[in-house]
Amino acid sequence: MKLLSLFRPLVISCFGALVLTACDSTPRERQEIVRQEARKLDTAANRAAAKLRVAGRRAARFDSVSRARTRQPLNETATATFTNQLLGRYAAIEQLTPTTVEPAFVQFMQQVRARHRQWTQRDWDYATAISRRLNAQFRAIRLDIKGRDELHIRALQTEFTALETRRDVKDLGEAVKQP
Known part of the structure; x- marks a missing residue:
């Protein structure tokens, strides 16, 4: 209460100054x-x-x-080459089993992390196609996969999507800035 009484003259003088300024014009x-x-x-x-x-x-x-x-359309030869580079011994995606699908996703994401900074948008198209094939095989055998492996695969799928989206946003930002 004392503080308010100390500032009251200051508040009144400031308000009065505003009124006087408006009154002067x-x-x-x-x-x-x-x-x-x-x-x-x-x-x-x-x-x-x-x-x-x-x-x-x-x-x-x-x-x-x-x-x-x-x-x-993606070039089939380039797709096969990209698949071999990203998946190594797990390149035969349709033959992945409930025990090999999780290591295949791990291999895929290790390679994506290592290479994604140098990729063009077309390279991302190939990686996305491979990811879709992996995801389709995962869905086909999902009921036979251990819960902990499924959780790990879901986390890796999310990481891939985040990296891909980050690249898209970066490229869109650069396109908008260009003259």
Whole structure:
């Protein structure tokens, strides 16, 4: 209570100063000041809208290029090579068993972690195709997989998706920034 009584004169004098400042100008002067500030805000909004339009066009262009790329079929020879590089001895995905599927996912993610920084978007297309095949085999034999192995596989699937999404977001950000 004492603190409030100490600041009361200061609050009253500040409020009084605001009232006096408003009282020292005419309504027309205040109206002109408001118009000037509104013009500044309009200019800033127009600039921001122009930047958003440009960024939107670039994002749309990136999206159309990405869709065109994904519509192109993957080369079977390159797919086989990529599969061998990423899976090694587990490359025969359709032959994975409940005991070998978890080590196959581990091998796959070790290779993805080691190589993903150098990959192009097309390389990611190949890795995603391999991931889909692994996931399909996992679903086919899932009921025979130990619970702990299934949890580990789910974690590895999530990590792959996170790495792939991070790359997509990075590439989209770069596409939007480009002149």
